[in-house]
Amino acid sequence: MKRIIRIELLKIRSNGTFWTLTGIYFLILLTIFFSGKFFLDFLAKQEESISNIVDPSRIPIYEFPDVWHNLTCVAGFLKFILAIYVIISITNEVSYGTLRQNIMNGLSRWDFLVSKLFLVFLLSLASAIFVLLAGFVLGFLYSGTRDLHDIITYMEFIPAYMLQVSAYLLFALFIGVLIKRTGLAMGLLFLYTLIIEPIIVLRIKTEWIKGLLPLKAINNLIRLPFKKYILREVQDYIAWDDLIIVCIYIIILTLAIYLILRKRDL
């Protein structure tokens, strides 16, 4: 296990694309997180229709414990940047011939899959830790409460967020293994994320069936929190059934990737 992790770390360490993409990702996250306050102040001056209901500049987005739900939900929209790296990583292994060579040298197909699962785990862990730190900093800067109970109440959103990112990256890994070509795989991932699944969602009438679609299921883990600021009811907790569906997807995707590697001529 240690050896398999070391292999993936060696592959990452000297890879310029990895550092560029993750650098851009964390920079964007940072910018968005810290500009939330300025954005709301800006809205307060611009949008009269909204300010009739509520003054945007007074929306407590960084208030403990809501900050955990808000940040994880916003960060969730950027996970596609990490997915790009996952796709590049796996499709390059195919085009360099190194997937085949790794197996010939003595990795089992399962070992190889584990090394890529480790990549998925590492990226989502880094992202979750970043969101956690940002939550503390922003909460202590802007929140009106320092009460320990308030601070930790919604903190389960952090591990749930990590699971959400992992599941999406695993989905990207699956597409990468399936399609093998970098450009095509990225194209399909975005086509599916932005067009194909949204259209299917529109076509389906029953709510619970919508929730069975992979990306819908992954996104359902953390629901949009912002409607609560216009006094609508939102799901501000992690639901067990959402959690179970995502875990089932993680198992299915892992097995599907393994089966493809097993059956295909490398």
Added chain:
Amino acid sequence: MKNVLIINNISKNYGRIKAVRNLSLDIPEGSVFGILGPNGSGKTTTLGIILDVINATSGTYEWFSNYKKKENRQKIGSTLETPAFYPYMTGVQNLKIVADTKNIGYDNIDNVLREVGLAERKDYKYRTYSLGMKQRLAVASALLCDPQVMVLDEPTNGLDPQGIAEIRDVIKKASGKGKTVILASHLLDEVQKVCTHFAVLNFGQIIYYGEVNDVSGEKQVVEVGSEDTGRLEKIINKYSGVLKYEKEDEKIVVTLDTDKSVSDLSKFLFDNNIMPTHLVVQKKSLEQQFLDILNGSK
């Protein structure tokens, strides 16, 4: 002699194309085994199957008389088709990954890089390497685990004559240490110089199998000429050691039986009062035989 690899009736179909058909082969321990064949004859597919990266349609194979696939692959140094490494990593970093996949330490990396003549460029990125250097790194990675068996697919592809000679020395050295080398090649000269055994593949089938010495020590072909060709022909016709002969211009080309040598023939001619004016032994190269074998299979 023990066999390191027994291939049993392997076939591989790509749709309707039969890349390998019912191929069976034993690789003796300590041999340098050449697999010869024209492009598309199934050499790489066969190697891919025995290295577990191509699934055979049917048939079995067995390394070291056990079925521990992963552990066996860790003991085999192999290359397949073109060298496969991470372009953004240096030679050394690439070999570290190879070492980790083989579950061995990094101690041997400098040694093998020196052995293939890459020591000076070891800290350069792989993408800056010439084709010849890439090929050398592939051979270095095959040597890394001090393997019992090396499987090399066209290891001298893209190398200059000096590089070819160096790789040949590497193979001979490995063989001298008792290692088994399986070598796919279409360079017959290469096979003749380093191999102890060889098989010829065509259309996914083995059409010839034997030891290299058998082939070079096969029937000899001699050109004989004399002042009276008609009489010469009659005499040669009587000689029991002649398999066949044919007239070419004023000369007669004689194929001798395996147990007869050229001196036997000339003695026979002298005894029959013929003084040859022309006596040349045609050296039959492996290349000629290879072509003969291929033609004979059609």
